[in-house]
Amino acid sequence: MTNEPSRTIDLGIPGVRVGHWTDTTARTGCTVVLFPDGTTGSGEVRGGAPATREFALLDPANTVARIDALVLTGGSAFGLATADGVMDHCEEHEMGLPTTAGRVPIVVAMGLFDLAEGDPLVRPGAAQGLAAAQAATAGEVEFGGVGAGAGATVAKWRGVEQRRPGGLGAAVVRHGELVVAALVAVNASGEIDDGSAVADLLAGTFDWPEVAREPFANTTIAGVFTNARLDKAGCYLVSQSAHDGFARALFPTHTRFDGDAVVAAAVGLVDAPIDVVRVLATVAVESAVRSVA
Secondary structure (H helix, E strand, O other): OOOOOOEEEEOOOOOOEEEEEEEOOOOEEEEEEEOOOOOEEEEEEOOOOOOEEOOHHHOOOOOOOEOOEEEEEOOHHHHHHHHHHHHHHHHHOOOOEEEOOEEEOOEEEEEOOOOOOOOOOOOOOHHHHHHHHHOOEOOEEEEEOOHHHOOOEEOHHHOHHHOEEOEEEEEEEEEOOEEEEEEEEEOOOOEEOOOHHHHHHHHOOOOOOOOOOOOOOOOOEEEEEEEEOOOHHHHHHHHHHHHHHHHHHEEOOOOOOOOOEEEEEEEEEEOOOHHHHHHHHHHHHHHHHHOOO
């Protein structure tokens, strides 16, 4: 089973840079997103089995509003070590929250479980996070079977033998000067929804799958980026709407066996109604998920 070849897309958000580290043999990797100074971020977890780092900081009630980097990584909880390398990169480039003792980079990481797809002893770590950060560029960004999507799979709720390749999806939605982009590592227990399962449920002909035999081998994680000018509470609302994109594209989603999580980041260049940004975030995430099908 192999993931799709990579494609490219321009996210269209000034100052946002993306880099990957990929091990095609071990089928794992990580994706790093670097933000310009002054970027605001928040996020929300809805799945029952998350692997995250610094996610509590994103709560709108908490003090720090900025975000310097986001990591989407394979390797489950082991992969969260990638953030250490990204921290080193950000510190070297004087990125971070100013304090009396110097700048402290704000690096949020989210992990997905891909350990069963290749070599479970090969996991992204600090060196791989640093490599992805060093590779980060603006403009055209690779997506598909790269970075955090290298070992991603979907449709495991019907039994692991029914699983199909997932990957790193991407999409951009525009409304005038407003841009909302999404990167989604699709590693869901559910399937990319074509309506057939719902139709069978309504007709009473659905063949219920057995209980998942690998209940933690899942998780869909996403970064949503916009050029809009939003505060931390606004970014939180955008992350909620991004989860609606999961619900539109995956069935089922937000299960006890997924660690579904979204981070929303705003670089603050244009004024835009928050509800318009939220609608575009839903569409961008849905489109990004479907781009891996």
